[in-house]
Amino acid sequence: MRCTIVPPHMLERLAGDAADPALRDRARHTLALTSAQFTERRTLAPAPPAPAEDFVPRRTIHDAEHREELPGRTVRAEGGPATGDADVDRSYDWLGITFDFFETVYRRNSIDGAGLEMISTVHYGDRYQNAFWNGRQMVYGDGDGVIFTAFTGPLDVTGHELVHGITQYTANLEYYGQSGALNESMSDVFGSLIKQRHLGHTADRADWLIGQGLLAEGVAGVALRSLKEPGTAYDDPRIGKDPQPGHMDDYVETYRDNGGVHINSGIPNRAFHLAATAIGGNAWEKAGRVWYDTLTGGALSTTIEFAAFAAETVRTAARLYGDTAAETEAVRNAWRGVGVIR
């Protein structure tokens, strides 16, 4: 049978407006039990930083010691010495590189723009094959060693999770359907840009992969996703084939995975790649700036869909570079290339 879930925005509407009080109460009760209680966001944008202000990261790494309890034991705080535990120290370093990326490239002070502490827990669970952002912190499993290596490994995984936090504090894109796929795409786009800048790769040299090195030896795949060629990252009998589309013609309608947030993100991911490679140079400088200003500019609704998001990136590009500039045309063409702008 088909198993349906109620999208969160519908639940909120029910909780507020349902004519039937019983239905309203049930929706409210349900909402109270979900993770909404953990998510925090700022209602007012933080004051812009002084031009010469130096932002200082505040990192805390915890060790869950293979249990599924958060945050776990504190093992390294800001400025503390290396611990000798590769996952702890890598997580600390990747957070530093991610912080530096947003400070240097976009003048952003941490996740919330106001110096929020960056908290990670490593060694979560028993051979846990995942990493996530729970509204307050990042969480990493060790992987099972057969399909997945440790999720602390790739820099872009840390970037991806931390950007879920930035999205939460800015556009707060609802994690369902197209707005959820855009939320996922923001994390992949900036995750990749953080890696590209770290490696000094221009758009034409970058691999545009997410999670390279995360698949264990012997698994047929190069990574988990490809922004350049969605759907080509892996094809292995144990995990199946990369299901991502790279064009609206292949958009996947599904109720699973919060309405396909990890599937349809391939479409905006590829649009970013097309824009960045058409513009050329360092992708984080111009294309990245357009996406960052769009994400953080306050013009997006939380349930925005691809077409409206695309239009907003074109508006941002026109504001930054001019309506007839090559950069703006590259952004328009990118969305045409994936069938979002017809």
Add this chain to the structure above:
Amino acid sequence: MKVSIVRTGGFAGIERRAQSDSAGDPLLARLVDRVDLRAVPPPGRIPDQFLYEIDIDGECAVVGEAQLSGPLRELVHHVLGRAG
């Protein structure tokens, strides 16, 4: 009773599925008796968390890993295996 589990979501977005019948599995039968699918809250909005779709003889619920506890958690891991 037929129990099927589909795990979706997660950072990787890779689906895993498994099915089992409580007829030949007393532990599963005991777990099924202790689970009420109508009482589980819907999944929250935790980016990249696993979502579990649990179907017991046609009755179905989607549960986020943060809400997975008690006998339901045991049931999911029993059917999917340890790595699930």
